[in-house]
Amino acid sequence: MTGSTSPSRGSAIQAPDPSLLSFLRPYGFDPQQLAVTVELGLTSVEELAGQSICTTDGDTGLAWLEGTLALVDPTLPPAEPPKDAAALPVATDEDCVAQAAAGGAPFAGWLASLPTIDGAIGDGTRVTTVGDPVVWAPVGVAFDAKAADDDASLIQAVDTALTSLTDDGTLAKQSIRFLGYDLTVVPEDGVPVPAASAAP
Template sequence: MSLRGRMLAVLAITILASSLAACGSSAPTTLLGRVESAKKLVVSTDPKYPPQSELKADGTYEGFDIDVANEIGKRLGVPVEFTTPDWTAITAGGWGGRWDISVGSMSITLERAKVLDFSTPYYYTPAQFAASTESGITTLDGLAGKVICSGEGTTYDSWLHGTLDFGTGEDLGDPPAGVTTTTLPTDTDCADTWKAGRFDFEGWLTSITVVQGALDAGLPLVAVGEPVFYEPLAVAADRSGLSTTTFMEKLNGIIADMHADGTLSGFSQKWFGTDYTKSTAP
């Protein structure tokens, strides 16, 4: 090869290397950058948690959290794509970029904050006991010494075991005396067990909105007592992934606007028949 040819070859290799380096450096380094680059927002949610979120037979999603997620996407200027991993996989962190955020009525707790970053709350729900009609129980005292069902990895299970901590110093009270616990993959599996005619446990602890949804569906249960605590619920992002700082700043602005312009209150009235967007009982 001539000297000129060798020089041209070296130049070509240099240009190629520079191009590859430029491509590498253009990869998103933040969560906001990834969303903007992908031109979509991938949201994890629960496919079986009505009226918050539900995957319908036609493949579409509906519910309060679905409306919230779609509105966030709209205000970010990107469409929303939903995915439905197990709840325990969401709360454990380490998502590996499989989805961008969780909009799934997740409570902000100190334990979860070790692996997840949270937005400001977009609503607050009361935790409510229910009992199967088969049990004949109608009061909280009636649940003493009974078996209580809750979803795996939920704040309800943590509260029943005395480990729930929102980081506010608030006294969250105690369960009825002597209760034992059992867990199923999701909250609604507890009610579905009663629906199937199996009564291995007498009580159920979940969100008041989920209890009301089960009652509206005609499931064999009754709400028992007053709410036992209120949960601050937020959007979550994975701390082990790309930097979430700029995304959360933008998201918190969107949530503040949705509170201020009544969007969140409207969604709450639509799905729950009351406004759960305030931090005190409605």
């Protein structure tokens, strides 16, 4: 987004040239969760060693599987990927869902954002989660670093608004309402608290 003054939302993943983007403090986190097809009956992350794992091309999960993920100051360090697991990149999460729903999927595991997997399971897709989230990717607003001086007032306004929404609990409530979890913070043990158990 060089040359643009528009803010962008995304995970605070280290860019090839970090001077291109300037991130505000994270306002949320995107937990990447592994799931397995019910047909295979796997019950642990370790059992995905040497297996194919469906994930979205260009997403956080793919970088994690390929060993190229470089998060900026992660609250929790990412877990180790299953040994010799092979990524099966697809265009969208819906592609993983469709193949799992049809049966005989060409993969044993699926890696995606936890709320996405929860939604698929709720819709009847024959997958089940294994283990806890493997990555808690910070989500924040980024600005063109080269335009930071010119956009100082805009950056300050966005930062002030996000801070206010965080401090008064608005973001947490909206996260619980729409995602099923309070994803504005990373639990100390890395285990997300479902909405039914989370404080309002």
